[in-house]
Amino acid sequence: MNDNTGNIVVLKQGMRHEAIAKRKEVHESERAEAGKRLGKLAISLLDDSLTIDAKPGDTVAAYVSMGTEVPTLELLDELAGRRLRVLVPRLGKGRDIGWSEYYGESGLREMPHTATGGLRPAEPEGKVLGPNAIAHASIVFIPAFAIDLDGIRLGRGGGWYDQVLRLCRPDALKIGVCWDWEFIDDHGVVPRESHDMAVDAIMTPERLITLK
Numbered sequence: 508m509n510d511n512t513g514n515i516v517v518l519k520q521g522m523r524h525e526a527i528a529k530r531k532e533v534h535e536s537e538r539a540e541a542g543k544r545l546g547k548l549a550i551s552l553l554d555d556s557l558t559i560d561a562k563p564g565d566t567v568a569a570y571v572s573m574g575t576e577v578p579t580l581e582l583l584d585e586l587a588g589r590r591l592r593v594l595v596p597r598l599g600k601g602r603d604i605g606w607s608e609y610y611g612e613s614g615l616r617e618m619p620h621t622a623t624g625g626l627r628p629a630e631p632e633g634k635v636l637g638p639n640a641i642a643h644a645s646i647v648f649i650p651a652f653a654i655d656l657d658g659i660r661l662g663r664g665g666g667w668y669d670q671v672l673r674l675c676r677p678d679a680l681k682i683g684v685c686w687d688w689e690f691i692d693d694h695g696v697v698p699r700e701s702h703d704m705a706v707d708a709i710m711t712p713e714r715l716i717t718l719k
């Protein structure tokens with residue numbers, strides 16, 4: 508790791524710590540309301556045929572929120588309610604990529620913490636699909652701690668979603684999801700490494716911002 512890369516890693520770690528600290532100040536009732544608004548925004552997106560054309564049976568990919576993230580169960584249920592095929596991550600060891608279909612909250616199982624004590628999102632109990640399942644998705648929702656106007660997102664730090672973004676089909680709409688205050692209305696603010704992949708849009712509980 509050269510000095511510049513090391514500095515970027517330190518900057519990212521500091522931004523994550525600040526984001527988590529601010530997220531912890533969000534009251535549980537406010538968090539639940541934010542999840543509902545996120546679900547409604549997803550419906551607005553699907554109803555806007557000028558932005559995306561998603562038909563029943565089409566595949567979309569999202570994720571099961573955890574910890575201080577904006578709750579996504581309402582979002583997932585709205586997508587599934589439109590009869591879309593909804594994929595969510597199945598985490599293997601390290602950076603292993605896998606997916607399973609989401610059929611509702613009742614089909615999720617809580618996962619044990621990682622070996623280092625980190626959180627893991629709940630996962631469906633169904634069949635595990637391989638990395639290339641994401642190539643069928645027309646919309647991909649991705650968690651972030653911060654996103655700037657270049658579409659560069661601050662992720663969890665493992666590089667998992669940067670790998671995912673490389674496997675997306677070229678015309679997929681890639682949407683970073685964060686709290687509204689985590690959208691940075693400026694360019695070049697989130698430190699970027701060579702492996703970082705940009706998103707096309709940002710969704711917060713308050714708004715959808717299209718970047719491309």
